[in-house]
Amino acid sequence: MTAIDTEPVLAEATLRSALSTRTRPSRATALAASLAFGWRAMLKIKHVPMQLFDVTAFPIMFVLLFTYLFGGALAGSPREYLQRLLPGILAMNITMITMYTGMALNTDISKGVFDRFRSLPIWRPAVLVGMLLADVVRYALASLVIITVGLILGFRPDGGPLGVVAGVALLLVFSFSVSWAWIVIGLRMPTPEAVMQMSMTVLFPLTFASNVFVDPATMPGWVQGVVKANPITHLASATRGFMHGGFDGSATMWVLVWSAGLVLVFAPLTMKLYNAER
DSSP: HHHHHHHHHHHHHHHHHHHHHSSOOOOOOOHHHHHHHHHOOOHHHHHHHGGGGHHHHHHHHHHHHHHHHHHHEEEEHHHHHHHHHHHHHHHHHHHTTTTHHHHHHHHHHHHHHHHHHHHHSSSSSSHHHHHHHHHHHHHHHHHHHHHHHHHHTOOTTTTTHHHHHHHHHHHHHHHHHHHHHHHHHHHSSSSSHHHHHHHHHHHHHHSSSSSSOGGGGGOHHHHHHHHHHHHHHHHHHHHHHHHTTTTOOHHHHHHHHHHHHHHHHHHHHHHHHHHHHH
C-alpha cells in the first residue's frame, strides 16, 4: 500500500479522534432554560452587589421618611400612621422597582449578549421568563425588608402572618404583570437611561396619585375619580385589607383584572418584538 492509499485512512482516523463520540445532550426544557437564565440574573447581583440597593436602602428610606415626616400631621402619631402607610409603601416601592426589568434587558441588548441568547436552540421566551423569575425574588426581598423595618417601628398587622403573606403574594402577581410592560419598553428604547426616563415618567404620577399616603376623601372631586381608577390604589387597598384582617374583594378583583390585562396585552407584544430583527 502506498502513502497515497493510506493518507485518506489516516485523515479520517484523525478527524474522528478529534470529534466527540458521546451522545448529544438533550435539549433543555422550557423550565430548565428559564431557571438557568433566572440564575444568571441572580449571579449579576452576586458580582454587582449595588443592584440590591434599590430593594434594600430605598425601601428603608421611604418608610422612615414618610412615617416620621407625615405621621404626626396626618394621623396624630407616626405609629398610628404606619398602620395605614406601610401596606401602601409596600405597593408603591415594589411597583417602582419593576422598571429595572426593562433596564437590565436593554443593557443586555446594548452589549450584544441578547442577540447571542436569541440564537440559542432553547425555548424562545426563556431569556425573558428567567429575568422575570429573578425579579420576583428581588420583589420578595424588598417586601421582606419593608415589613421587617415596619415591625421594628411598630407596624402590627391584624391579619397576622397569613394576611401578610397573602398581601405580598398579590403584590408579586401584580409586579410580575407590570414587568412585561417594561420589557416592551426595554426592547424599544435605545439606552438603559431612556428606559429609566420613560418608566419614571409613568410611575411617578401613577404611584403618588393614589391612596398610598392619604385618604382620597380629602381630595377634590375630580382628583378622587382619577385616584379611585388608579391600579396602585386598588393594589394598596387590597394589600391593606389582607394585612389588617379584612378582605377587600372589589380591590382584589381589580388588581387581578389589571394583572391579567397587562399580561394579555404586553406578553404577546413582547414576543413579537423579541422575534423581530434588530
